[in-house]
Amino acid sequence: MIPSRGTVTFAGQRSVAVIPQDRHLEGLVLNFTIAENAVLGRQHRPGVQRGVLLDYARARSDARAIVERFDVRAASIDVKVRTLSGGNQQKLVVGRALIDKPRFVLAYNPTRGIDVGATALVQSRLVEARNSGAAILLISFDLDEILALADRILVMYRGKIAGSFDRANVDRATIGRLMAGSQE
Amino acid sequence: MKRFASFISGPLGAIVLIIVLMSIAMLIAGTSPIDGFTALILGSLGGRNQIGETLVATSALLFPALGICLAFRAGLFNIGAEGQLLVGGLFAGAVGAAITMPPFPAIVIMLVLGAVGGGLWGAIAGWMKAKLHANEIISTLMLNFVAQFITLYLVDGPLKNPAANGAETAWLPTNYWLPTLIPHTRLSIGLLIALALAMLLQFVFARTVFGYELRAAGEAPEAARRSGVNLSRLTWLALAISGAFAGLGGATIVTGELHRFNTQLSPGYGFIAIAVALVGDLDPLKVCVASFAFGILEAGGLAMQASAQVPKDAIHVIEGLIILVLAARRYVAQRSERIEGAANV
Amino acid sequence: MTGLILTLLWLTLVKSTPIIYAALGGVISERSGVINIGLEGMMAAGAFGAVVASNYVGHGIAGAMIGLLAGIASGALIGYVLAFAATKFKVDQIVAGMGINLICSGGAAYGLVLIFNQPGASRQVNSLGNNGESALIGFAFLLAIVLHWVLYRTPWGLRVRATGENPLAVKSAGLDPLRFRLVAVILSGALAGLGGAFLSIGELNLYSDGMTAGRGFIALAAVIFGRWTPLGAMGAAMVFGLFEALQYALEGRFAWLPADALSALPYIAALVALAGITGKVRAPASDGVPY
Numbered sequence: 001m002i003p004s005r006g007t008v009t010f011a012g013q014r015s016v017a018v019i020p021q022d023r024h025l026e027g028l029v030l031n032f033t034i035a036e037n038a039v040l041g042r043q044h045r046p047g048v049q050r051g052v053l054l055d056y057a058r059a060r061s062d063a064r065a066i067v068e069r070f071d072v073r074a075a076s077i078d079v080k081v082r083t084l085s086g087g088n089q090q091k092l093v094v095g096r097a098l099i100d101k102p103r104f105v106l107a108y109n110p111t112r113g114i115d116v117g118a119t120a121l122v123q124s125r126l127v128e129a130r131n132s133g134a135a136i137l138l139i140s141f142d143l144d145e146i147l148a149l150a151d152r153i154l155v156m157y158r159g160k161i162a163g164s165f166d167r168a169n170v171d172r173a174t175i176g177r178l179m180a181g182s183q184e
Numbered sequence: 185m186k187r188f189a190s191f192i193s194g195p196l197g198a199i200v201l202i203i204v205l206m207s208i209a210m211l212i213a214g215t216s217p218i219d220g221f222t223a224l225i226l227g228s229l230g231g232r233n234q235i236g237e238t239l240v241a242t243s244a245l246l247f248p249a250l251g252i253c254l255a256f257r258a259g260l261f262n263i264g265a266e267g268q269l270l271v272g273g274l275f276a277g278a279v280g281a282a283i284t285m286p287p288f289p290a291i292v293i294m295l296v297l298g299a300v301g302g303g304l305w306g307a308i309a310g311w312m313k314a315k316l317h318a319n320e321i322i323s324t325l326m327l328n329f330v331a332q333f334i335t336l337y338l339v340d341g342p343l344k345n346p347a348a349n350g351a352e353t354a355w356l357p358t359n360y361w362l363p364t365l366i367p368h369t370r371l372s373i374g375l376l377i378a379l380a381l382a383m384l385l386q387f388v389f390a391r392t393v394f395g396y397e398l399r400a401a402g403e404a405p406e407a408a409r410r411s412g413v414n415l416s417r418l419t420w421l422a423l424a425i426s427g428a429f430a431g432l433g434g435a436t437i438v439t440g441e442l443h444r445f446n447t448q449l450s451p452g453y454g455f456i457a458i459a460v461a462l463v464g465d466l467d468p469l470k471v472c473v474a475s476f477a478f479g480i481l482e483a484g485g486l487a488m489q490a491s492a493q494v495p496k497d498a499i500h501v502i503e504g505l506i507i508l509v510l511a512a513r514r515y516v517a518q519r520s521e522r523i524e525g526a527a528n529v
Numbered sequence: 530m531t532g533l534i535l536t537l538l539w540l541t542l543v544k545s546t547p548i549i550y551a552a553l554g555g556v557i558s559e560r561s562g563v564i565n566i567g568l569e570g571m572m573a574a575g576a577f578g579a580v581v582a583s584n585y586v587g588h589g590i591a592g593a594m595i596g597l598l599a600g601i602a603s604g605a606l607i608g609y610v611l612a613f614a615a616t617k618f619k620v621d622q623i624v625a626g627m628g629i630n631l632i633c634s635g636g637a638a639y640g641l642v643l644i645f646n647q648p649g650a651s652r653q654v655n656s657l658g659n660n661g662e663s664a665l666i667g668f669a670f671l672l673a674i675v676l677h678w679v680l681y682r683t684p685w686g687l688r689v690r691a692t693g694e695n696p697l698a699v700k701s702a703g704l705d706p707l708r709f710r711l712v713a714v715i716l717s718g719a720l721a722g723l724g725g726a727f728l729s730i731g732e733l734n735l736y737s738d739g740m741t742a743g744r745g746f747i748a749l750a751a752v753i754f755g756r757w758t759p760l761g762a763m764g765a766a767m768v769f770g771l772f773e774a775l776q777y778a779l780e781g782r783f784a785w786l787p788a789d790a791l792s793a794l795p796y797i798a799a800l801v802a803l804a805g806i807t808g809k810v811r812a813p814a815s816d817g818v819p820y
Contacts, residue, residue, distance in 0.1 A: 018410075020410060025404075025406050026406060026407055026410045027407060027410070028404070028407060029399075029400050029403045029404040029407050029408070030403070030404065031403045031404075032399075032400065032403065036396070039396075040400065040407070040411045041410070041411035041412055043393050043396055043397065043411070043412070044393070044412060049393050052392050052393060052394065053391050053392055053393065054391065054392060054393045054395075054396045056390075056391070209639075212643065213642075213643065261623050263623075263627060312800075312803070312804050316804050318803045318804050319753065319803065321564075321566065321623060321749075322746065322749050322750050322753070322799070322803055323800060323803055323804075325743070325746040325749075326743075326746065326747075326750065326796045326797075326799050326800045327796075327800070328743075329742075329743045329746075329793065329796040330793045330796045330797055330800070333789050333790065333792045333793035333796075334789075334790065334793055336789045337787050337789035337790040337793075340789055341787055341789075455627070455630075455631060456631075458624075458627055459628075459631075462624065495638065495639050495642040495643075495648070497635045497636075497638035497639040497642070498635070499635070500631050500632075500634065500635025500638070501631070501632050501635040501636045501639060503631055503635070504627075504628045504629065504630070504631030504632030504633075504635060505628065505632060506628070507624060507625070507627055507628030508610075508614060508620070508625050508628035508629065508632065509628075510624070510628075511614065511618075511620035511621045511622075511624035511625035511628060
């Protein structure tokens, strides 16, 4: 991920898996195939980059793995991502972020604007990643999603953290009040 | 209307369109199209010399077209190939006239410096774009004129061959000439260099990380930037390499066919190469085929002018029309993506 | 010395005028959201059309006046071609503009052979004369003021600018953004044609191949340097005109100054201006984006 200023590190490492907010503008090259998009942002990783070359066989096998595990519905991994539905595009983006088994994932509105089935799949894969040890920072405007997925919840208001809770110790009304800016 | 547009912008449609337009141009000039096309074909493919001239033009167009292809794929409009060609040719001609060494290293040095010269000229626009966000279209256009006048000044002044009447550098010694490819024609092995370059470019696009990042930046700059592509580095590098291709082309014309540098090196190859790159779909291998097709037009056009009284400039009108029609296909997806982005908000 | 300065001033006015006309055309086109790289070709069309009409009509100043109108019409016609391609076919405007430039320069060269039976340059025709030249110079400055007023003070100007910023908003206001683009680009062609006619029958009395010499491209730089406003573009065009004038004013007087290198001055000035200004200015948001 490239922040607009400064650097983002996790446990001393620069590489952070990101599920961006706007998949069209930030996460996918629509005129690239599924296989090509499967290595977008990963093109310098060892195993993907070999010397000056990009290992397209690796891109294809990664693409196949993502398509299978994330149920991306497409005629083949050689179709342009432009032809996929929004839900399938998002499953590809999420699958790509999780394929390297990252220790930290930044997920920004990962289910915005996609259908129910895709939403359920994306959410369950995020939970699986959590269960296998990844730290996931979920940024979402969807309160239901947060309440369903999060272990710990931070509420931000005007750029400041307004409250911090364990999921078990907080209810919707409290979060709603803090989101609206009221003091505790 | 849509189906018509997609047919016209396909390769077959382009050929049909060219034939129709050329027939009209011939009729206006008072020549029957049959005579005109006969002159064109005979003049470009009718014999060893004619084929040689066609391939000379093919080679001269292929270098800048490949450079334009690379820049356009990166989403950068390099319209400065004409100037880059001139600067590359000047470097090669000036150095070749000045050095004394065995022929092989001399020729290599001329070609390399030609690429360096064109590359520097492209890098100016690249640097302006990457560091100052100056529109590369206008800077490359301006650099064409600057190159034209500066090279003219140099070969009419400091670098002028005192023995020549016109503005040109001294002739290269004959052992500095690129070997001839087809005996008894002007065609040099520059054509082979161009073809090798096309294959190299295809390989770079299809197999390398640099090619992958370049294509990603051209298709979706914001997604590329977020994915770790250094856009500013890629911008100046792409324009520099694009210029180097054209500059190498200028150098092969100098060592291969002209054997000295003068500013009549190119009758607009750098501009026609834009049409070549577009007709070739910005695909290096198809660009080779397109260069040959335009080579036929260039060489045959001269013959047509002589025998069928159709001015060669009519060819440029047709090439312009082809560009105009092909523009209906969107080459730089960045623009369309911006619209789609806007529509989705 | 005063002689040199007066010469330089007059030459600056003369050399600025065609660039001002083309740059005003560039401003109006880009303000509507169409980048007009074809300005160069439209100038050539205007210059050539003016000479052809003046040649056929003859009759002194009347012929030249009709030539002037023909020049404007030729530019507008080519402007229509780009406008049609840009609005109906949603072409890539840069690529289409380059195509138009080739068509116009090649077409004029072809026309020289067909009409005047000679390559390179037309025969001499009736020109507008010194008074006509002066009037067109004055008119360029007047037009810049008028266009500035139109763009910033009239509803039509507001709508054109809105089309260049956000055509969807214009659409949702119940207006057709494509109509504004069509009209703006045709007008742009007419202005470039006028600039071209000034070159051929205002400043001179013939058309010669390559006589526009990149002034249409310099005008594009003037549009940016002038921050996409008519008065700004006029000022920028005068700066570039000054550099062109410098070349003419200096080359005769100082033999040691290399004429060819001096010819590069206006283009270098445009490059430097472009490098200095960009990043500090903002193009219309939808400039160059097909709608």
